[in-house]
Amino acid sequence: MTERAESSESFGRGSGSREPGDQPIEMRRHLDALRRERVFIALFVAVMTAVAVTASLVLPKTYRAKATIVYDASAANPLGTTDVATVERTLETFNRLLGTPDVLDRVAVQMPNETRGSLSSKVSSSVDPSANIISITAFDRDPAEAASIATTVAKVFLERQQEAERARLANARQTLVAQLGRVRALGANAETVRALQERISALSVEEVNAGSELQLAQEAEVPSAAYSPRPVRNGVLAFFASIFLAVLVALGRDRLVPRVGSQRELSRLMGFPVLVNVPFVRRRLGVRRSLVRAVANDAYQTLQASVRFQLPPTTQRVVLVTSAVAGEGKTTVATGLARALARVGQKSLVVCADLRFPTLHQHFDLDRAPGLVDILAAGGIGGRSRDTMRAALRRTLASSATGFESAVSKLDVIPSGSRTSDPAELLFSGAVDAFFEIVAELPYHYVIVDGPPMLGIADSHLIAQRADGVLLVSRLDQVQLEDSIELRDLLERLEVDHVGLVVVGARRAASSYAYAMQ
Structure with a gap:
C-alpha cells in the first residue's frame, strides 16, 4: 500500500512538469475531465434548465x-x-x-x-x-x-x-x-x-x-404581463448556473478519481512504450468515410510493424491483447491488428478468450458458437483428448471462415463459443495449454488473443503467462490512475513479457499521407 501511494505521489509530481511545446498539463487534464464528463454535463444542464422552465410555467403568476x-x-x-x-x-x-x-x-x-x-x-x-x-x-x-x-x-x-x-x-x-x-x-x-x-x-x-x-x-396602471415567474429568464439563469455547477462537479470527480492525462504520462507510469495511438473512429459532417478508414488503417499498420519488429515471426507468436478494465477498446484493437498482419502476408489467427462479455464475433459478422469454449470443453480436464480438440478446432475454423483473404495470406477467427457458467474453471482446467500446443502445429505466424480485462478477474492471467507478449490497450478517457498502477504491479508479479501500449483516444491530427491518398 505504501509503495502504491509513493507511485501515485511520484506520478502526480511528474505530471506537473512541462515539456517544450506542450500546453500546461493541469489545463489539459481539466479539459480532458470535462470532455469525459460531457454526457453528464449535458444531461445535468438539460434537466436543471427543464426543471426551472417547468416550475416557472406551473407556478402561479404574480x-x-x-x-x-x-x-x-x-x-x-x-x-x-x-x-x-x-x-x-x-x-x-x-x-x-x-x-x-x-x-x-x-x-x-x-x-x-x-x-x-x-x-x-x-x-x-x-x-x-x-x-x-x-x-x-x-x-x-x-x-x-x-x-x-x-x-x-x-x-x-x-x-x-x-x-x-x-x-x-x-x-x-x-x-x-x-x-x-x-x-x-x-x-x-x-x-x-x-x-x-x-x-x-x-x-x-x-x-x-x-x-x-x-x-x-x-397612479398605478394595470400590468399587461406577469412580473413573475419568467420562464425565459429563469431558464437562461438555470442554464448558466447548471453549467457552472456541472463543471465544478466534473472537476471534483476528476480530483476524487484521478485519471491519466496523456499517453506520455501513461507510458511513464507503466514503464512501457506507446506503440501507437488509435483515434476514435467517428464519422463527422464533411469527413468522408474513406478518410476515416485510412486514418484507422494507418494506425493499425504502424501497430503491426511494431509487433513484427519486437516479435519476428521466426516461430509462431502468441500475442495477448488486453486492458485494465472493460470498455477500453481491446477487441477493436485485436481485430485491427489481426487484419493488418494478414494484409502484409502474415498468416494470423485471432481468438476470443473473453468468455464473459465476448464481442469479437460481431466484428466479423460471425456466430458466437462454435468457438473456444467448445474446443476447450472437448479436450476435457487437462486437455487429455487432443484428437477431440483437434476435431473441434477444425469444425470451428470451418464454420467461422471470414473470407478475409489478402494476396498471400488468410485470417482465421475462433469466436468465444457457447455460453459457460464458469469461464475461470474452464480456462484453468489445463485445456488452455493443450489448445495452444495444438494451434502451434498449424501454419500461423501470429495468434492474436482477445483476452478479458486484467483487473478484477483472473481469466487473463494464465493466457498472459502463456503468451509471447502482452499488448495493453488503454483508453485515456476511461483509464484511472489507480487502475494503471494496479495493472503495472500485476504484470510485474506475473513476470510476463509486454509488447507495449496502444492508446485509444489520444488527440492527434490525421496523417498528411492519409489526406494525400484522397
Missing part, C-alpha cells in the same frame, strides 16, 4: 404595479433654501411612514379583501433622491388588484400626511391665538400684537395648503 409620488421641496419651504441632505432625510422619512400600521390599516378599510398582514407582504416602497420621487410597488396574482393596491396606498398616505400636517398647523395656530389673547390682556404694544396676528394669518394659509409638497405623480 403581477406588479407601481404608483409614484413626487416631493416638491420648494413647496415645503417656500421662504428658504433646503439642502440636499435635508431633502434626502425627508424622503427617507416618508418612505418609512409608508409602511406603518396606520397607513396599512386605512388601506385595508378601503379594500375588504386585504388585511394589514397581507398588505405588508404585497407592498414595498423605494426612494429616488435624484428625482425626489417615491415609488410604491404592489404585487398580486390579479393585475387589477395589484394596481388598485398601489394606487390606494399612495392616496391614503397622501391623505394621512395632509391630515397630520393640518393638525400640526391647527395646533400651532390655536397656541398663537391663546398667546395673542394673553398679550392683549397684559397691554402689549401694537407691534407685538401685529406680529402675532401676521403669524396666525400665515398659519391659516399654510393649513389650507397643507400637504401640497407631496403630489400623486402617477
Whole structure:
C-alpha cells in the first residue's frame, strides 16, 4: 500500500512538469475531465434548465404595479433654501411612514379583501433622491388588484400626511391665538400684537395648503404581463448556473478519481512504450468515410510493424491483447491488428478468450458458437483428448471462415463459443495449454488473443503467462490512475513479457499521407 501511494505521489509530481511545446498539463487534464464528463454535463444542464422552465410555467403568476409620488421641496419651504441632505432625510422619512400600521390599516378599510398582514407582504416602497420621487410597488396574482393596491396606498398616505400636517398647523395656530389673547390682556404694544396676528394669518394659509409638497405623480396602471415567474429568464439563469455547477462537479470527480492525462504520462507510469495511438473512429459532417478508414488503417499498420519488429515471426507468436478494465477498446484493437498482419502476408489467427462479455464475433459478422469454449470443453480436464480438440478446432475454423483473404495470406477467427457458467474453471482446467500446443502445429505466424480485462478477474492471467507478449490497450478517457498502477504491479508479479501500449483516444491530427491518398 505504501509503495502504491509513493507511485501515485511520484506520478502526480511528474505530471506537473512541462515539456517544450506542450500546453500546461493541469489545463489539459481539466479539459480532458470535462470532455469525459460531457454526457453528464449535458444531461445535468438539460434537466436543471427543464426543471426551472417547468416550475416557472406551473407556478402561479404574480403581477406588479407601481404608483409614484413626487416631493416638491420648494413647496415645503417656500421662504428658504433646503439642502440636499435635508431633502434626502425627508424622503427617507416618508418612505418609512409608508409602511406603518396606520397607513396599512386605512388601506385595508378601503379594500375588504386585504388585511394589514397581507398588505405588508404585497407592498414595498423605494426612494429616488435624484428625482425626489417615491415609488410604491404592489404585487398580486390579479393585475387589477395589484394596481388598485398601489394606487390606494399612495392616496391614503397622501391623505394621512395632509391630515397630520393640518393638525400640526391647527395646533400651532390655536397656541398663537391663546398667546395673542394673553398679550392683549397684559397691554402689549401694537407691534407685538401685529406680529402675532401676521403669524396666525400665515398659519391659516399654510393649513389650507397643507400637504401640497407631496403630489400623486402617477397612479398605478394595470400590468399587461406577469412580473413573475419568467420562464425565459429563469431558464437562461438555470442554464448558466447548471453549467457552472456541472463543471465544478466534473472537476471534483476528476480530483476524487484521478485519471491519466496523456499517453506520455501513461507510458511513464507503466514503464512501457506507446506503440501507437488509435483515434476514435467517428464519422463527422464533411469527413468522408474513406478518410476515416485510412486514418484507422494507418494506425493499425504502424501497430503491426511494431509487433513484427519486437516479435519476428521466426516461430509462431502468441500475442495477448488486453486492458485494465472493460470498455477500453481491446477487441477493436485485436481485430485491427489481426487484419493488418494478414494484409502484409502474415498468416494470423485471432481468438476470443473473453468468455464473459465476448464481442469479437460481431466484428466479423460471425456466430458466437462454435468457438473456444467448445474446443476447450472437448479436450476435457487437462486437455487429455487432443484428437477431440483437434476435431473441434477444425469444425470451428470451418464454420467461422471470414473470407478475409489478402494476396498471400488468410485470417482465421475462433469466436468465444457457447455460453459457460464458469469461464475461470474452464480456462484453468489445463485445456488452455493443450489448445495452444495444438494451434502451434498449424501454419500461423501470429495468434492474436482477445483476452478479458486484467483487473478484477483472473481469466487473463494464465493466457498472459502463456503468451509471447502482452499488448495493453488503454483508453485515456476511461483509464484511472489507480487502475494503471494496479495493472503495472500485476504484470510485474506475473513476470510476463509486454509488447507495449496502444492508446485509444489520444488527440492527434490525421496523417498528411492519409489526406494525400484522397
